Amino acid sequence: MSFKILLADTRGFCAGVERAIAVVNRALDKFGAERVYVLHEVVHNKHVVADLAARGAHFVESLDAIPEPASKIVIFSAHGVGLDTIAKAHDLQLMVIDATCPLVSRIHHKIAKAAAAHQEVVIIGHDGHQEVLGSVGQYDGPKDLVHVILTPDDVEKLELKTEQAIFATQTTLSIEETAKTVAALKQKFPFITGPKNDDTCFATQHRQAAVKLLAQKCDLVIVAGSQNSSNSRRLSEVAQSEGVRSYLIDDSSAITEDMLAGVKCVGVTAGASVPEYIVTEILDYLKTKGAESVEAIGPSQKSGAFPLPEGLR
Numbered sequence: 001m002s003f004k005i006l007l008a009d010t011r012g013f014c015a016g017v018e019r020a021i022a023v024v025n026r027a028l029d030k031f032g033a034e035r036v037y038v039l040h041e042v043v044h045n046k047h048v049v050a051d052l053a054a055r056g057a058h059f060v061e062s063l064d065a066i067p068e069p070a071s072k073i074v075i076f077s078a079h080g081v082g083l084d085t086i087a088k089a090h091d092l093q094l095m096v097i098d099a100t101c102p103l104v105s106r107i108h109h110k111i112a113k114a115a116a117a118h119q120e121v122v123i124i125g126h127d128g129h130q131e132v133l134g135s136v137g138q139y140d141g142p143k144d145l146v147h148v149i150l151t152p153d154d155v156e157k158l159e160l161k162t163e164q165a166i167f168a169t170q171t172t173l174s175i176e177e178t179a180k181t182v183a184a185l186k187q188k189f190p191f192i193t194g195p196k197n198d199d200t201c202f203a204t205q206h207r208q209a210a211v212k213l214l215a216q217k218c219d220l221v222i223v224a225g226s227q228n229s230s231n232s233r234r235l236s237e238v239a240q241s242e243g244v245r246s247y248l249i250d251d252s253s254a255i256t257e258d259m260l261a262g263v264k265c266v267g268v269t270a271g272a273s274v275p276e277y278i279v280t281e282i283l284d285y286l287k288t289k290g291a292e293s294v295e296a297i298g299p300s301q302k303s304g305a306f307p308l309p310e311g312l313r
Contacts, residue, residue, distance in 0.1 A: 001260070001290040005283065006218055008210040008269035009296045014203030016101030017043045017273045019306040020078035023099040024052050026312045031073055033057065037066045038075045039085070040130055042099060043273035044229035046250055051275075069094045079130035080104045082137015102306050103201045104131060107168050111138040114166050120145045122158070122192065124181050125170030129230055132170055151177075152184035160189060167194035171201040172231035172272075174238060175208055202302070203272050204231050210298040211235045214267030215242035217297070220259065223248045224278050225271030232271025239267070251278050252285035260289055 013021075020042050027036045033056025040061060041049050049059060058066075063085070066072050070093040076085075080100035089096050100108070114121050121139055125132040127148045139146045149158055167185055169178055178198045185192060214221050221239035225232020225248055232248055239246035244267075247259060260266070266286060270279050283294055307313065 002292050003260070003263045003290055004265050005286055005291050005294045006214055006265060006267045007279075007283070007294055007296045008207070008214055008267070009298045010206045010210040010301050011270040012272070012274050012276050012279060012301075014201070014272040015304045015306050016078050016103060016201070016203070019308065020099040020101070021048060021052070023097060023308060023312060024057050024075055025055070026308060027073060027075060027097055028055055028057060030312065035071065035073050036075065037072055038077065039063065039081065040077045040079070041228075042075065042077045044232075045226045045271070045273040045275070047275055047278055048273060063088055063092060063094070066092070066094065073097060075099050077130065078104070080108060080134030082134050083140055084137060097309055097312065099309070100134070101171070101201075103171055103199075104134070107135055107171070107199055108138045110166070110168055111135055112140065115139045115141040118164065120147075120160050120162050120165040122147045122149060122160075122165060122167040122185065123169070124149055124167060124178060124185075124198070125173065126150060126230060129170065131172070131230070135168065135170075149185075150181065152180050155181060155184040155188055158185075158188070163191045165189060165192045167192055169195070169198040169200060170230065171199055172204050172234060173198065173200055174234045175200055175205055176238075176241070204234070206299070206302060207231065207235060207269065207272060208238050211238050211267070211269050212242060213298050214269060215239040215244040215246070218244060218265040218267035220244065220263045220265075221246040221267040221269070222255070222259075222282065223269055223271065224251070224274045224282060226250055226273070229271050229273055232274070235269060235271060249282075252282045255282070255285060255289075266291065
């Protein structure tokens with residue numbers, strides 16, 4: 001069996017992920033591992049979390065799990081947290097370092113502003129996802145004025161209490177699916193205001209465009225990323241929506257003979273929270289299974305960086 005590999009040139013770490021990982025590494029260097037705690041996975045990738053844990057970072061799911069908090073540092077993940085979590089961290093006298101992606105913070109500011117104006121808020125996103133929980137948690141007002149929806153069917157069931165309403169979206173959604181929900185929302189509630197299209201970040205948009213190109217040229221698309229990574233899951237779904245088999249895998253250990261049976265061209269890409277060494281490992285493994293060439297396709301990766309929080313620069 002022989003086949004070729006097409007590799008999406010736009011893949012892997014985005015600026016928000018790079019910043020979040022740099023925050024944890026800089027905090028470990030500056031304050032020492034015994035003091036550094038991270039609330040939730042700093043980004044949704046098991047290899048990144050394992051690498052940082054190996055350096056000594058402590059990952060917890062609750063602030064109450066941090067011993068002797070007055071002497072500790074807590075880092076909020078790239079997905080952000082709600083106002084109640086921020087207040088509790090200060091009450092516990094934790095030193096707070098915020099690694100929230102600046103593009104998520106922009107949505108937080110929009111929701112906080114809506115709350116101050118007593119506006120109703122509709123958030124398009126996956127209910128229960130950490131980014132959505134953090135965004136909902138920015139609303140300092142009656143919680144029945146905040147609604148989380150995902151699909152046009154959800155819009156049909158949605159009832160707003162006022163005509164003063166805004167909408168925002170999770171940054172890692174499917175562009176095409178979100179567009180349908182936004183259109184349905186504007187049609188049912190013509191008074192609602194929000195972004196022209198959605199709040200999907202540029203990194204998500206570019207990676208989805210790249211995987212669509214892979215799907216048009218390959219008969220299998222492998223997406224590197226963890227199952228709890230929203231942006232990675234969307235990449236695999238985008239490929240499948242083009243009628244191509246696609247699998248979301250953490251690393252090469254998940255590749256099976258059945259996946260590769262009969263393939264002539266395999267597309268490879270990676271979610272925004274995936275280290276490049278995982279992609280290299282997948283490519284090396286595929287070469288042992290018959291891959292004869294690797295060709296990068298699509299637009300080149302757009303570079304950019306967000307500054308670190310004050311105190312870590």
